[in-house]
Amino acid sequence: MEEARRIFDVSMTIHPGMLTWPGNPPLVLERVKDIGKGDSSNVSFLQMGTHTATHVDAPRHFLPQGASVDAIDPARFVGPARLFQLGDISSVTRDILADLDLQGIKRVLLGTRNSSLLDRPSFTSDFAFISADAAHYLVELEIDLVGLDYLSVEEYQKEGRPTHHALLEAGVIVIEGLDLDAVPPGEYEIICLPLKLKGADGAPARVLLREL
Secondary structure, rough: OOOOOOEEEEEOOOOOOOOOOOOOOOOOOEEOOOOOHHHOOOOEOOOOOOOOOEEEOOOOOOOOOOOHHHHHHHHHHEEEEEEEEOOOOOOOOOHHOOOOOOOOEEEEEEHHHHHHHHHOOOOOOOEEEEEHHHHHHHOOOOOOOEOOOOOOOOOOOOOOHHHHHHHHOOOOOEEEOOOOOOOOOOEEEEEEEEOOOOOOOOOEEEEEEEEE
């Protein structure tokens, strides 16, 4: 009998008080109907920004005429991916990527020290990010999807947002907020399901990695 392939849920759990990007809308999750109070069912109210928790950046996030999240072909969110665990680095540079085996793959996931920061409610501004030269290198390699383990792939308050522009202008799918802390490096099938929000610049997503 074939051994079951492990599935890793690499999504952040959404809850009040969780880590959010500075200046983004606050997250509200509260019960508005309660069986315990005599209602016929439990119903909750949810309010959050489109870039809360694990989420996808659509080109429209930084490009006024860019594609919205609902216009992206869903097939691009599912398929083989390679996860690299890069450890305690300050940034993902072109030189770091050049030392990785990126041949023959279209989806790249990058784990760093950031994953240990995701459970902290307070924002950390010196997270590991993807440098602009690394972003251009991924575009040169025709990478179709890149994921990182903090709320942005961009250096905090970086003028001009060159990493986002390099990736999104080339149509690269960007996934931010992946929790990769307990996932071994290697080959996986990624299953990323962003909410289908009409005209939106991004969307929270449930992301699974299944062993190949």
